[in-house]
Amino acid sequence: xxxxxxxxxxxxxxxxxxxxxxxxxxxxxxxxxxxxxxxxxxxxxxxxxxxxxxxxxxxxxxxxxxxxxxxxxxxxxxxxxxxxxxxxxxxxxxxxxxxxxxxxxxxxxxxxxxxxxxxxxxxxxxxxxxxxxxxxxxxxxxxxxxxxxxxxxxxxxxxxxxxxxxxxxxxxxxxxxxxxxxxxxxxxxxxxxxxxxxxxxxxxxxxxxxxxxxxxxxxxxxxxxxxxxxxxxxxxxxxxxxxxxxxxxxxxxxxxxxxxxxxxxxxxxxxxxxxxxxxxxxxxxxxxxxxxxxxxxxxxxxxxxxxxxxxxxxxxxxxxxxxxxxxxxxxxxxxxxxxxxxxxxxxxxxxxxxxxxxxxxxxxxxxxxxxxxxxxxxxxxxxxxxxxxxxxxxxxxxxxxxxxxxxxxxxxxxxxxxxxxxxxxxxxxxxxxxxxxxxxxxxxxxxxxxxxxxxxxxxxxxxxxxxxxxxxxxxxxxxxxxxxx
Amino acid sequence: xxxxxxxxxxxxxxxxxxxxxxxxxxxxxxxxxxxxxxxxxxxxxxxxxxxxxxxxxxxxxxxxxxxxxxxxxxxxxxxxxxxxxxxxxxxxxxxxxxxxxxxxxxxxxxxxxxxxxxxxxxxxxxxxxxxxxxxx
Numbered sequence: 037x038x039x040x041x042x043x044x045x046x047x048x049x050x051x052x053x054x055x056x057x058x059x060x061x062x063x064x065x066x067x068x069x070x071x072x073x074x075x076x077x078x079x080x081x082x083x084x085x086x087x088x089x090x091x092x093x094x095x096x097x098x099x100x101x102x103x104x105x106x107x108x109x110x111x112x113x114x115x116x117x118x119x120x121x122x123x124x125x126x127x128x129x130x131x132x133x134x135x136x137x138x139x140x141x142x143x144x145x146x147x148x149x150x151x152x153x154x155x156x157x158x159x160x161x162x163x164x165x166x167x168x169x170x171x172x173x174x175x176x177x178x179x180x181x182x183x184x185x186x187x188x189x190x191x192x193x194x195x196x197x198x199x200x201x202x203x204x205x206x207x208x209x210x211x212x213x214x215x216x217x218x219x220x221x222x223x224x225x226x227x228x229x230x231x232x233x234x235x236x237x238x239x240x241x242x243x244x245x246x247x248x249x250x251x252x253x254x255x256x257x258x259x260x261x262x263x264x265x266x267x268x269x270x271x272x273x274x275x276x277x278x279x280x281x282x283x284x285x286x287x288x289x290x291x292x293x294x295x296x297x298x299x300x301x302x303x304x305x306x307x308x309x310x311x312x313x314x315x316x317x318x319x320x321x322x323x324x325x326x327x328x329x330x331x332x333x334x335x336x337x338x339x340x341x342x343x344x345x346x347x348x349x350x351x352x353x354x355x356x357x358x359x360x361x362x363x364x365x366x367x368x369x370x371x372x373x374x375x376x377x378x379x380x381x382x383x384x385x386x387x388x389x390x391x392x393x394x395x396x397x398x399x400x401x402x403x404x405x406x407x408x409x410x411x412x413x414x415x416x417x418x419x420x421x422x423x424x425x426x427x428x429x430x431x432x433x434x435x436x437x438x439x440x441x442x443x444x445x446x447x448x449x450x451x452x453x454x455x456x457x458x459x460x461x462x463x464x465x466x467x468x469x470x471x472x473x474x475x476x477x478x479x480x481x482x483x484x485x486x487x488x489x490x491x492x493x494x495x496x497x498x499x500x501x502x503x504x505x506x507x508x509x510x511x512x513x514x515x516x517x518x519x520x521x
Numbered sequence: 522x523x524x525x526x527x528x529x530x531x532x533x534x535x536x537x538x539x540x541x542x543x544x545x546x547x548x549x550x551x552x553x554x555x556x557x558x559x560x561x562x563x564x565x566x567x568x569x570x571x572x573x574x575x576x577x578x579x580x581x582x583x584x585x586x587x588x589x590x591x592x593x594x595x596x597x598x599x600x601x602x603x604x605x606x607x608x609x610x611x612x613x614x615x616x617x618x619x620x621x622x623x624x625x626x627x628x629x630x631x632x633x634x635x636x637x638x639x640x641x642x643x644x645x646x647x648x649x650x651x652x653x654x655x656x657x
Contacts (some may be wrong), residue, residue, distance in 0.1 A: 262533045264545045268555040271622035272635050274568050275555055282538045423533060452535075473538045 042216050045086040046266075053081035055191045059103025069427045070178040071185075076208045081212040084137045097134025101127035102360040108173065108427055126173060129160040140507045145221030148507055150209045150228055153505040157205035161198055162497055165399060173430075175204035180433035180440075180462060188232075189462050190440055192357065193487040196399055197437040199496040203232065216304045243461055250482045252386075252412075254457065255295040256449035258284045259304065260473035263420045268307060274366040280305060282473060284318045290475055297383065301451035302393050302418040303344060309333050309345075310355070320353040328383050330390065332416040332449075335360070341373040344418050346390045348383035357381040361392040363401070367402065377459075380410035386482060389444070393417045396431065396448075399494075402438040406490045411482035413438060413446040420452035424470055428454050434454035436462045441489045445480035532643035543634075551625070551638030561614050561631040568604075568617075569650070581606075581614065591651035601626075616642065 041202045045051050058080035065073035071220040080100050087093040105123030112119045136156040142149055161174050176197040179185050192200050210228055213221040259282045268275040283304055292300040298321070310333065321327045329349040335358065336342050344361040360375025378401060389410025396415045397400045405413065415435050419428040432454045439446040443460040453470040457478040468476045488495075533541040543556040559567070562584035563575045570588035585592060606615040607628070614631040618641070621627065625637040 259538070260535060261537060262535050262542065262544070264554070265535070265537075265542050267545070268635060271554060271625075271627045271637055272619060274619075275635065278537075278539070285538060394624075471533055471535045 038095065045082045048088075048092075051083040051086055051096055052091070052099070054079040055099045056103065058083070059100045062100065063107035065105070065175070065178045066173065066320050066430060070180075070182050073175045073204050075211060077157070077208045077216070078136075078207070078212050081137070081208070082216070084134055084141075085143065085216060087134075089136060090135055092431045093134040093138035094131040095134075097130040097137070098127040101130025101133075104130070105274055106172065109249065109425060126164075129163050132163075133160045134158065136504070138228035138447045140504065140511060142511070143217070145213060145217040145219075145224060147224040147227060148503070148510075150206070150213055150221065150224050151503050152507050153209035153212065154202045154206040155500045155507075157208075158202040158497065159287075159504065160200060161201050162494070162500070165198070165397075172433075174198070174437075175201040176437050177430050177433045179204065180436040181429075181464065183463075186462060187236045187243060189437075190239045190242045191235060192437055192462075193443050193489055194439040195496045196441055196489045196494060197434075198399065198494065200437075200479055202496065202500065203235070206232065217263045235447035246373065249484075251479050252482060253294070253297040253298060254297045254412075254478055254480055255290040255293060255456045256301075256457070256468070257283060257290060257304070258300045258301065258449060258451070258453055258455045258468045258476060259283055259286065259474065260452055260468075260471045261420065262452060262471065263418075264519050269306070276307060280307070280315065280318065286473065286475055287319055287329070290329050291321055293477065294477070295327045295477070296448075297330060297388075298327045299330045299414055299447055299449045300346075300416065301449045301455075302346075302416040303334055304332045304451065306334050308336065310335060311487050320349050321351045323352040325351050328356070330383065330388065330414055330416070332392070332451075342371065343375060344369065344372050344392055345375075346381070346392060346414065348381055350384060352501050357385060359390040359392075361395065363395045365394050378404045379404050379408040386411050389413045391415045391438070393419075396438055397434050399438070399441060399489075402444070403490050403493060406442045406444060406486060409484070410442075410444065411484060412480055413444045414440065414445065415448040417448065418449075418451035421470075429471060432456055432464075433465075436464065441487065443485065443487050444483055447476070447478070447480065449476070464488075471504070548633065548636060550630070550638045550642060553634050553636050555635040558632050559634070561617065561629070564617060564629050564631075576652040586602075593649040593651050601647070604650045606648040606650070607641065608646045609642065610645045613655075614646060616644070617647070 045054050058077055061072050061076040065076050065295040080097060083096050084093050087096060102123045105126035108122055109119060133156050137454055140152050180189060188203055206228060210225050213225055265279060269279045287298060296436040307315060321329050331347050331349055333345055333347055334342055335345045345358050347358045348356045350356050358380045362375045362378050364372055364374050380389045389405025391401050402413055419431055422428050432448060435446055435448040436458050439458040439460055440462040445460060449455045453468050453472060455476045456467040457465045457476060459465055466476060466478050468474050533544060543554055545554050562579045565584050566573050566575050567590060569590060574612060576624045601618055605618045606617040607618055617629040619627040619629060622637055626641050627637055629635050
């Protein structure tokens with residue numbers, strides 16, 4: 037059996053079958069079963085091992101990236117060109133993966149051969165965190181809600197989410213090397229497996245560490261509406277009143293429940309709330325209410341610019357501070373002006389780190405918010421346009437990663453869902469599903485501690501660059517080594 | 522397991538806090554942006570007399586009197602400036618003209634819901650609903 041697998045991929049047809057299989061596995065890992073990520077690229081690695089040229093390696097890996105990109109089909113609701121564009125975007129990164137594998141993997145079964153596979157995956161995932169748009173496809177995101185992996189997931193506080201993705205890719209590498217060259221790589225595989233085991237023990241210890249101080253009550257308000265209700269509200273005042281009425285009813289209930297913080301989703305009310313006293317009276321906390329409202333709204337400034345904001349509103353209706361979304365979604369939010377700074381906002385005596393929608397997929401966002409004093413994190417989002425497709429689940433998983441990286445309690449509130457309260461260990465304490473109106477209630481703890489990841493950011497990527505650089509240097513200085521066949 | 526094709530077939534039916542929302546669809550007149558099977562008399566009560574109870578099968582003329590709206594009758598050439606009922610010769614139920622959204626008209630049609638239309642269907646007369654503010 038092993039030899040069959042080892043030899044499969046000698047023909048061009050077999051290599052394309054393997055690449056297709058890898059694309060499907062990646063999709064399954066994203067959509068239905070996160071742990072499939074541990075084997076997702078193994079067929080591709082088998083195909084790349086037999087690839088005849090750089091161009092073939094690039095095409096095979098690109099095909100995997102393209103198929104992997106198709107799994108984010110929920111964005112088709114925003115246009116087919118976006119789905120195609122995203123798939124080509126992931127394909128382009130996988131082309132680099134294929135080329136680097138072809139150039140840097142030697143097939144000797146040494147520890148560097150094993151590490152380089154994980155390193156080049158980490159590079160491709162890291163590239164997805166750069167630039168104006170970052171798509172939420174990552175291995176750590178696939179497995180963030182898998183409980184039995186929590187000892188490794190909490191290592192995010194040290195090595196970042198991307199470090200955990202590296203570990204997933206390391207497992208892929210171990211399986212691949214176990215198949216193809218078990219004798220040569222036995223020692224290296226054993227060493228790497230023990231290393232993963234030690235990391236798991238360290239993570240288990242981290243899991244039991246106490247975290248957080250003062251306890252506060254938070255309530256997320258999920259209206260559960262589809263975007264079409266908001267579109268109707270722009271044309272029909274009765275529909276607008278329906279949206280406002282839904283938020284008014286739920287928010288007043290939250291005030292009555294004496295929440296310390298009431299959290300709205302992104303752009304919950306799109307009318308001119310900052311200028312309309314009637315709306316403020318209906319929605320903002322009154323003088324006798326004990327709650328601070330973190331309200332997702334649209335702000336119009338005097339120059340006519342519009343911002344996607346979350347405002348902290350004190351009891352009595354006074355706006356204490358405003359976070360303006362810095363990273364807007366290209367195209368979709370082109371009518372809005374980006375905010376200038378990423379910082380925690382004041383909310384009464386506390387500081388809150390707010391991320392709006394897409395911002396939550398950038399690891400540096402939560403890090404910066406905690407650096408500037410955030411005692412807990414809020415993600416205000418609107419994923420209604422993705423329908424019931426898996427994107428919202430994956431976005432929620434990215435929220436789990438942000439909580440673990442920073443070891444902050446986090447409340448994510450989606451306009452249509454998914455809303456969730458997440459502990460610093462990545463445990464979802466409670467949640468509201470898609471298109472369910474209701475209140476998400478829970479207790480969270482405030483914290484001012486800073487994790488290794490918060491203090492040093494992507495230091496893990498420095499190690500990755502060292503591994504890739506060293507292997508690249510050794511390959512160049514020893515040209516006699518044959519290209520892998 | 523929900524299939525991708527099902528997920529992408531269109532909008533969601535949403536059970537909201539107070540009512541069920543159906544996905545919008547294209548109608549012969551225009552886009553039905555808020556589909557619902559509400560009767561005209563119930564819609565008039567919901568919009569202009571929310572403190573009143575709906576009465577099943579109540580004729581819309583009676584509903585208007587119960588709400589207490591003053592009515593003004595106009596010829597079909599009248600410029601629509603405030604919510605009005607558009608009476609058709611070939612239809613029993615008039616349409617409720619709600620206002621404008623950009624260049625489009627926003628109207629409610631009995632048992633269909635709220636539509637945005639480029640051109641209003643031909644009507645024979647207009648009943649202006651006096652005392653109803655034009656939406657801002």
